[in-house]
Amino acid sequence: MTLTEQEILRYSRHIILPEVGGRGQQRIKSASVLVAGLGAAGSAAALYLAAAGVGRLTLWDPAPLAEADLARAIAHDRAHLGLSRAASARGKVTAINPDADVLASAEPDALPGLVNGHQVVLATAGDWEAVQAAALRTGAAAVFAGVRGAAGAVFAHRPGEPCLGCVPPEAREAAGLQPEEGGGCAVAAAAGVVGIAAATEALKLILGIGAPLTGRLWAYDGWAAGSREVPVTRRADCALCGRA
Template sequence: MSVELNDAQLLRYSRHILLDEIGIEGQQKLQAARVLVIGAGGLGSPAALYLASAGVGRLTLVDHDTVDLTNLQRQIAHTTARVGSPKAESARAAIAAINPEVDVVALLERADDARLAELVRDADVVLDCTDNFATRHAVNRACVAHKVPLVSGAVIRFDGQVSVFDPRAGDLPCYSCLFPQDQAFEDVACSTMGVFAPLVGIVGAMQAAEALKLVMGIGTSLAGRLLLLDGLRMEWTSIGIGRNDGCPVCGTLALGSVPGK
């Protein structure tokens, strides 16, 4: 659906519109887009702010947590005055200050599988900005089931990673192909291991960039590649990742058991 841009919007987004790859048509796609961000913390903060400033039409933020003083070292959507407030509401306030035209839906909840399926089904792209494997796998399952592209990021200490899992193409891996959901992975919390503040900004901004590219259909996404960042050396490593045909989430047998696949 095409969305007409008014004069103020043409001015606000003029630096996007000047780019041949985007232009007015690309900006209109952003205006019509529905983006779901799971997590409004370290990664979700920069991701949501850049998505909003870029002109995404509807932004749904899901986070059950409240702002804590220890969050402010890296979670840039929140402020000292909003300590104790729900993170989703705090992020909505930050977005409104930057771009009040964005329709922000702030959900103060921990979404289970059924709720995630409902939210993902209504989105054009999903950003996983969470910090635990159980939620990441739940989000991945919902994205695979409804063929919605997923932009995944993670950061701990001085290390970051980002990738795209796009189930619309049958030969690309899902998150479970890379990190099998039946394997035991230990969740490492920032509260015990620490995290270098700018790193979440770098990875979260990259998640926003990948999401915007997917919405507009420009460039080449990170689907099939995992980018690893060593923040101490400031070195990127790109690793090719393939699909696991035996994956219980996106493999041939798994897809054959899902209605409509």
């Protein structure tokens, strides 16, 4: 997919990086990412993916935008109160990248089916096990980002590598790697760190560069200003990938 002259100017600070280059920016433009959840972390992820030039973004979130979202989820503003968070975020995502093909879905049961046709799914909310199962079926890469208070965690999956179901539940719980559902309580800026880390993982998976957060869970603690890693190995008895 070629870049227009305007896109070459817009993404010039990306294109000049040897890891990205013109070819990498074309890959980003050709990419399709499903963002599940437009709360604090999902908002930050969606806006940065739009700014990076992802060509097709699908935003899923059935929750209606509420006043409390405005203090933490930066893809929204007051004018959109009452809309679904998916529809609300679509406005700001499109404003950042008018050339992107942006679809919003507020259908509660649509999430697993939406994974089909996307290169990467970035999940901050919803039924993560169903998302991971759908990604295993379709071959999509997946990035999971959870937040709790000023802490959170990110974990990524590519076909053949340890999946979300391989992460022991107690390790997920300890790291705060849980879906951020409506009403979740998070320090917005810390959730933004986690969401942006997840967006960075999505871009790495699209570009095929760097060391993705596969086979390891990254746990961030905003109060301590520190992070740690939890190794994750593939489990033969995993309910999701063990029989894949």
